[in-house]
Amino acid sequence: MPRTDRIAEPWGSRTPYGPGETWPTRVDQYLADGLTEDDVDRWVQSASILHSNGDGLDIAVTDGRIVGVRGRAVDRVNHGRLGPKDLFGWQANNSPDRLTRPLVRRDGELVETDWDTAMDAVAGRCRELLQEQGPSAISFYTTGQLFLEEYYTLGLIAHGGIGTNHVDGNTRLCTATAAAALKETFGCDGQPGSYTDVDSADVIALYGHNMAETQTVLWTRVLDRLAGPNPPQVVCVDPRETPVARAATVHLAPRPGTNVVLMNALLHEIIGNGWIDRDYVEAHSVGFDELERQVRAYTPEVAEEVCDVPAGQVREAARVIGSAQRLLSTALQGFYQSHQATAAAVQINNIHVLRGMLGRPGCGILQMNGQPTAQNTRECGADGDLPAFRNWSNDAHVQDLARVWNVDPMQIPHYSPPTHVMQQLRYMEEGSIRFLYVTATNPAVSLPELARIRSILAQDRLFLVVQDIFLSETAQLADVVLPAATWGEKTGTFTNVDRTVHLSEKAVDPPGEARPDLDILVDLARRLDLRDRDGAPLVKWSDPESAFEAWKECSRGRPCDYTGLSYDKLRGGSGVQWPCDDEHPDGTERIYVDGQFWARPDQCESYGRDMVTGAPVEETEYRALNPTGRAVLKAAEYVPPHELPGQDFPFQLITGRTLYHFHTRTKTGRAPQLQDAAPEVWVEMSASDAADRGFVEGDLLDVSTPRGRVQAGLRISGIRPGVLFLPFHYGYWDTGSGSEPGTGEGRAANELTLTDWDPVSKQPIFKTAAAQVQRVAPADGPAPAPTTTGSAPVTGQVPPTTGGDDALAHELVGGQP
């Protein structure tokens, strides 16, 4: 059976295929410690949790321990394939430093305690503050890595029980703009694309989306198309020379913070050359005249001046996109975490509406997610939105939700948009939020301007609860730490970006006293004695399947209708795409067929926002603009970034991710193959910038902004001149200095980023800080950056990244291994 070093070859072997054909199956498998399939006691169905692609997989269990994984050949998402993080990341579950007992702070130290003591402390402080100040004192910050059932329960507790408006998820950092952009154009969240669009597209445009590293299996699908007959053309917008850029027909590398200008120039060309479907635009959209007027001034020459992309390249990209017969577009952090995030992402939707390329094979938009269960954070209301895409500013929606929950509508906060995490932090800073409950995320590494974040989280007047599986940087600052079970140790469902719902079953018991997040939340609701309007317990379930059944009722008749799904239906086969109801019992692959949107005023999730100020559009305005629920072509003017490079800080700093790590490395840093592939932070700079300063590969640099400093080894890469790149994964838990830099230099990229966010999606900006660099020490070897990815070296003799024998995984083309 063939084995491949999947660190050296992250995408594995090619299985070429042509347009309209089915993507061949290739089953990937990795078992630890030289075990073979004969040693495996049982295989337990699940899906991947260390990225957002939603690859179906089975967990191998031997002697009550997870020992490996295998891709599910029948799954519609991956056809058996797995990425390096799936193959190796599960090992973190077995890590000896898992949290196994609750901790409480006593005399400044976190000490072990029992569940009763810990939970009474949490519920007690919460009740105290509710009495003293009310729900405005309480906030919740969750993740994109729990399960649907947990999010729905959390949203119910926070919104329906406690009645606070301060609810958000770290999806604010990864997919808030995806949701916002979809709401602006289509009135509602929900992806107008399917992964099978890769199979038939003739043009694939990736906007700020390094798919090769963030969704390796989806990129494998693209690579297989590129290796087959009649391959698609690829358009890439990215300031770095990523694997996507290297495969692209046209690669545009704009100056950070100028995406709106570039997009408007593309639209200028597409409209100017008449590459639009006028009948579709007239029948199914509003706002064309305003869009046409807005982009008139944005010629390719203007784009050349502002974005520093040759006008000829802009024209070429517009021609490729404008002449596509089947256009698939995807977007991610290069747009979402950059300046004017939503305004730029919306223009991608506009291209599809103008070209009438929606709801047909090959014609999709994937406003991507960054995390495995981010879609559920959004759907279930754990990001602060109301569940099942209900509109907080539509009284009928709030009343309907109050009926489902059996609470007074006034109990559900809907007088203003939910308080996003950056605003929550502001309220903690000024002292009006005094209780923060964090589940499965690590803001002390992942949020911008870390010195400020630490100073807020460490305040005595803030009661911080952290529910996690490791003692993260954030957990170290907590008053109470609750040890949670993770993927493989609990059952639940989650949904990926193309609306595919997977069931993930419990394979093994959690370590020590760790408990599933759902159990902890239900326990909290019980201790807070949260009740519905008839005095019955508010949370009426205690196991995942009943939570799922309750969620189904909440989703009934809404765009993300789950009523046709059940655990039984999800068992055995592949994932199922929502909406799934009586009419569509097998799910729905394509939405927005024939220009039918969920955008009617009484139906839509949002009336939209102002693209510059972020002010919500009022219901009356929306009714006048879009009475029949068409797609909204939203125009946006360019506003320069808020921090521009100057004499003292001549570079633009962008942060980002690498293929081998996820988030703040809590799991991937504990998987040896992944950790060894990218063991330490590095900084990327272009060859010309390095030559100007006499820097060489591996030099130790001090990178600084007005907010902090980070030391990192220099990788001279294909990044555009004037720009620096730092991966954001590296914090302090494995440095010996705890939750902060300590006496040494900073390591976390977010020491440097600025506190600023897109006024529309409230997503923080990680891609436009002004920075400078100095050499601290000469190189004693190449930078610790992978060579297989966007950080590939362009100079010097850098040995290639490999994983050796420990990274050999099975690959079987055509079926089961």
Added chain:
Amino acid sequence: MKLDLAIEELHRSENHLVTVLMSMSDKHKADHEVFHVCRDMAGWSRRHVVELARAGRDFGVDLDPEASEDPALLASVRQRASELVGRRSTPGLLLLADLRHLYREAAGVSLDWEILAQSAQGAKERELLDLARRCHPQSLRLARWANAHLKVASPQVIVGW
């Protein structure tokens, strides 16, 4: 014909709006969205001042195309003060007062544009009407932002600790 007076008045009120927005931005530096969005919106008014100065020439008024702004020192003092009191809750009330003030200023400017647009139509001054059509929506957006942000901020300021 008093079009020159209407232009002059609008030039004055847009100019004033720049200082209102910038001083509000500086005063609330610790409130990041207020800080940045006010600065972005001040950019609109600065451009309106340029365009009004240009239009003024056709009607015999000599107007400064550059918006007059408070001295940089005053701005940095305000920003520093905001950072110093950023850990207290009193700036919240100040923010509500400032939003209320901004809303009224923006509404006033919007009415000035209304007057100019109506007069331009009456006088069949096409270019002036186009100018009003370009600029007026932005003062309305500004007022809407002030209103919307007041809705967001007030519950926490009033009901919060």
